Amino acid sequence: MNKWRDVTFYNDEPIALKIVVVGNGGVGKSSMIQRFATGIFTQEYKKTIGVDFLEKSITMGGLELRLMLWDTAGQEEFHSITRAYYRGAQGCVIVYSCSDKESFSTVDSWKHRVTNECGDIPMVLVHNKMDLDEPRQLVKKAQGEQKAKDLKIAFHCTSVMRDQGVNEVFKRLAKCNLERILSARNASATSVHSRHHHRELADTVFLADEKKFKKRKSLFSKCRILD
Ligand SMILES: Nc1nc2c(ncn2[C@@H]2O[C@H](COP(=O)(O)OP(=O)(O)O)[C@@H](O)[C@H]2O)c(=O)[nH]1
Ligand SMILES: [Mg+2]
Numbered sequence: 001m002n003k004w005r006d007v008t009f010y011n012d013e014p015i016a017l018k019i020v021v022v023g024n025g026g027v028g029k030s031s032m033i034q035r036f037a038t039g040i041f042t043q044e045y046k047k048t049i050g051v052d053f054l055e056k057s058i059t060m061g062g063l064e065l066r067l068m069l070w071d072t073a074g075q076e077e078f079h080s081i082t083r084a085y086y087r088g089a090q091g092c093v094i095v096y097s098c099s100d101k102e103s104f105s106t107v108d109s110w111k112h113r114v115t116n117e118c119g120d121i122p123m124v125l126v127h128n129k130m131d132l133d134e135p136r137q138l139v140k141k142a143q144g145e146q147k148a149k150d151l152k153i154a155f156h157c158t159s160v161m162r163d164q165g166v167n168e169v170f171k172r173l174a175k176c177n178l179e180r181i182l183s184a185r186n187a188s189a190t191s192v193h194s195r196h197h198h199r200e201l202a203d204t205v206f207l208a209d210e211k212k213f214k215k216r217k218s219l220f221s222k223c224r225i226l227d
Pocket of ligand 1: 128162
């Protein structure tokens with residue numbers, strides 16, 4: 001069943017997009033989210049920080065998009081990621097490490113899991129750790145490209161450590177959504193549906209202006225630091 005539904009939005013209200021980042025443990029998911037959202041890279045993420053999601057605002061096509069980047073707290077190693085993690089996602093990053101063949105061999109099953117829960121949402125396959133020297137690159141870029149082609153999703157190479165290619169991954173997903181948003185705006189301009197009705201239909205989270213947002217923190221109160 002395709003659970004992807006069209007996005008709609010209201011003028012001047014920032015749009016929040018939920019993006020899930022999946023892949024085997026150790027491929028660099030937390031590092032990638034941290035890098036994009038805060039600009040920081042450290043070898044120690046895995047043991048010290050796990051958050052439900054981090055948020056990063058970007059402006060695209062004159063619209064403010066708030067990307068909510070969902071991380072796991074290591075559950076991927078135990079195959080215990082819950083459906084709540086995937087629910088309502090509007091974009092997905094599937095990461096493998098070029099130094100870890102096993103992480104590449106599970107790409108199909110990650111795609112399958114996300115598609116099962118979210119339908120046909122925009123996805124990017126990411127070949128991470130391309131900074132590693134040749135002998136440690138056990139998965140070649142061409143293999144990743146072919147896999148992405150087979151799965152009919154986009155492909156990007158990154159080095160989170162060197163901050164190469166990371167922004168492009170998230171911008172790619174934002175752009176795919178923006179195209180849907182703009183066409184939804186055009187449709188809603190002529191729509192007879194009430195504003196309330198749209199709110200019920202949309203998957204997209206609409207945030208009130210900054211002042212209201214600060215008063216009503218409930219949406220983001222789930223952010224927490226884990227051991
Ligand atoms: N050399 C290299 N190491 C990386 C890169 N990205 C992440 N790492 C390291 O890989 C390890 C696992 O990263 P982490 O983000 O915890 O992986 P996760 O389990 O997928 O969240 C950490 O030691 C990171 O510092 C990268 O682009 N290059
Ligand atoms: Mg992690």
